[in-house]
Amino acid sequence: MSLEKKYQKEIKQILAKYPPEQKRSAVMPILYLAQREEGYVNKAAMQDIAKLLDITETEVASIIGFYSLYHDEKAGKYRMQVCNDLPCALRGADEFLNNLCGNLGIKVGETTADGLVTLEAVTCLAACDKAPMFQTQGPDGIKYHENMTIDKTLELIEALKRAEGEVK
Amino acid sequence: MKWSFIDNKNWPHYVVANADESEPGTFKDREIMESNPFQFLEGLALASYAVGATVAYIYLRGEFWQVAAFLDEKIAEMEKAGYLGDNLFGKDYSLKIFTHLGAGAYICGEETALLESLEGKRGQPRVRPPFPPSFGLYGKPTIINNVETFTNVPMILANGADWYKSMGTQDSAGVKIFSLSGRVRKPGNYELPFGTTFRQLIYEHGGGIQEGRPVKAIMAAGASSSIIVVDDKVLDTPMDYATVRTIGADLGSASVIVLDDTVDIDWVVNKTIHFFKHESCGKCTPCREGNYWMKNLTTRIHSGDGSKADVDLLLNVAKQMQGKCLCALGEFSTMAVVTGIERFPQDFKKVVKA
Numbered sequence: 230m231s232l233e234k235k236y237q238k239e240i241k242q243i244l245a246k247y248p249p250e251q252k253r254s255a256v257m258p259i260l261y262l263a264q265r266e267e268g269y270v271n272k273a274a275m276q277d278i279a280k281l282l283d284i285t286e287t288e289v290a291s292i293i294g295f296y297s298l299y300h301d302e303k304a305g306k307y308r309m310q311v312c313n314d315l316p317c318a319l320r321g322a323d324e325f326l327n328n329l330c331g332n333l334g335i336k337v338g339e340t341t342a343d344g345l346v347t348l349e350a351v352t353c354l355a356a357c358d359k360a361p362m363f364q365t366q367g368p369d370g371i372k373y374h375e376n377m378t379i380d381k382t383l384e385l386i387e388a389l390k391r392a393e394g395e396v397k
Numbered sequence: 398m399k400w401s402f403i404d405n406k407n408w409p410h411y412v413v414a415n416a417d418e419s420e421p422g423t424f425k426d427r428e429i430m431e432s433n434p435f436q437f438l439e440g441l442a443l444a445s446y447a448v449g450a451t452v453a454y455i456y457l458r459g460e461f462w463q464v465a466a467f468l469d470e471k472i473a474e475m476e477k478a479g480y481l482g483d484n485l486f487g488k489d490y491s492l493k494i495f496t497h498l499g500a501g502a503y504i505c506g507e508e509t510a511l512l513e514s515l516e517g518k519r520g521q522p523r524v525r526p527p528f529p530p531s532f533g534l535y536g537k538p539t540i541i542n543n544v545e546t547f548t549n550v551p552m553i554l555a556n557g558a559d560w561y562k563s564m565g566t567q568d569s570a571g572v573k574i575f576s577l578s579g580r581v582r583k584p585g586n587y588e589l590p591f592g593t594t595f596r597q598l599i600y601e602h603g604g605g606i607q608e609g610r611p612v613k614a615i616m617a618a619g620a621s622s623s624i625i626v627v628d629d630k631v632l633d634t635p636m637d638y639a640t641v642r643t644i645g646a647d648l649g650s651a652s653v654i655v656l657d658d659t660v661d662i663d664w665v666v667n668k669t670i671h672f673f674k675h676e677s678c679g680k681c682t683p684c685r686e687g688n689y690w691m692k693n694l695t696t697r698i699h700s701g702d703g704s705k706a707d708v709d710l711l712l713n714v715a716k717q718m719q720g721k722c723l724c725a726l727g728e729f730s731t732m733a734v735v736t737g738i739e740r741f742p743q744d745f746k747k748v749v750k751a
Contacts, residue, residue, distance in 0.1 A: 251516065251535055253517035254516055282517070295502065315422070315620055354460050355424045358578050
């Protein structure tokens, strides 16, 4: 099914925000829709978006490539994105990230064996006073998790696992 | 004020709120929008009315997904209450406010890059002039301010400019939200008059340094800062734009990162360059290439494999970039490098081979 058919209502709402002759502005919100289910934008969706907004596929791809929160490759269902920029690192973010790698048995950039979590190190998330912190990017959007410990993080992952079990 | 520059011969006008904050050390906008959404939205509405804009956009960084959803709710409440929408207060004036999410690019905090992004393009800065009040969103006259500025508007209008100017210093009127982070006991946002000293911010409000250690250095404007060597005189410096300049720094966004005596400056420089290398948009050569090479050099130096010649080269690359970049990002990326090497030579000597 084309993106336009699948998210008819959402796309209509998005397009209403911008002048009709400037519908290209809708490319960013529509890209979020396009990667909602699989966590990345597939080729067919790129073609749909290009057609819908009268831009080229290359332009769509260049936007995906430019912005950190769009992805063109499959990863874990949730991307766990830990900030380890200067202020967070001054509050232990590097140690937190290392310990998390140890606990999950993966390196930064890798995905847990069950395909649930991909661990990433990212730049500033504007929560410098609440480090260690990370955001999760998944099917339900982006959520912040602040003042985190390893225990709290492992609990969160367990909760995601349980939710996953219920869905299946 | 920016608003008076708007071109009244070219219509429609737009107003855009810059809620893309993503500078390491800066974290005030989210707190403002979450804890005081209506004051912010009212300021945005007042600005729109002042310049005759009937559509205003709030450009939020993509990570503020939850904040955008929250603002959407508040905007709907205002529409329901008759404070946004058509024929407001019985006047021939209508206003719609829309949120727009970015997707993780620090450069979109630069106002012309933000406009490009809002137009559905890669967020790369435009060559200026023309400036947004004459050529902004969709080529139309546009006012862009950040969240804090819009949020100040309702109180200033209600109480008068003299009331606002009665706070702060002669150079910098009013109050500022100081974002305090790093090795302090109580990091957070503190709204204080301009002219508050570093010592008051760090010790009275921030609870002092963890483990009671001494302050070694301060970055007063986030990762974009010069690194200030701290002594008693610096701690007693009033934080306003003019006075902070006298100690070799800029107050900028007032994002105060505090470094204690356990922190090595070569590590700080490596961290800041890691950030700028990642966030350089790639449009202009000095910033794109300069940050690439600065990253290689700071990584080598910090790992202990560097030599004194590497430090000299790093300083040289940073100075070569200064004054040559298309926007402030490139310029900012050199600040910690140059001041770190020049003001903390011992920290670099310690890690490099002879």
